[in-house]
Amino acid sequence: MKIREIKELLDAEVVCGEDALETDVHSACGSDMMSDVLAYVKDQAVLLTGLVNSQVIRTAAMMDMVCVVFVRSKVPTPEMIELAEESSIALLASGKRMYEACGTLYYHGLGGAKHE
């Protein structure tokens, strides 16, 4: 699935990373706990979260993720946007809640983790 499709399916605004919209992604995860993302995520390229702080972006960067989607109408700070741009991570913001956002993407073919 292209990041552009995620944007469309979630009716999301592109906060930054407009040039990454044609990037193909194959899996995603949803969490407000960065500890869990660090411990359980394998190769997911997209993180959906309702948490807003700089560690969300740094966690995504450590995990080589390419896109972070903020759910529940959360808005990233200018500092987070700057961090995301430095790490070439696209940021999307959607009004959908976590359950609905994850369900929508999953239904349209964006899978979750491949279990070890």
Added chain:
Amino acid sequence: MSDKLNFHFDVDGENFVSAGQASVQVKKNLRELGLPPEVIRRVSIAMYEGEINMVIHANGGFADVDVYEDKIVITLDDKGPGIKDIALAMQEGYSTASDQVRSLGFGAGMGLPNMKRYTDDMQIDTRVGVGTKITMTIRL
């Protein structure tokens, strides 16, 4: 052992906003050195967990990353409260993190086990009331 490259950081324990900064910088530096992505990912995650721990449990400290020809050594040195029971701290899910820390997205008790998992060797040198020094090695 031949020449090594050293990256040194002060980890600010007063300011959660900056927590993780050193790890982001290290990742950038290792990329520039052209190391394999899998190695960079392991170093990044292990160091990031350790750096966050220094901020949330130990009031900051120093972080060093030494790149040798055949290994990368991460050293995290703090003057925090120390770890009373290392075996307990190493258990998955064990955490003394506050609700405040949890609301910031950390404190699942997976950091130390994760650091061990992603490195080839991890040594914890700690004394209650004095501080903690964690040395992690990733072979190249």
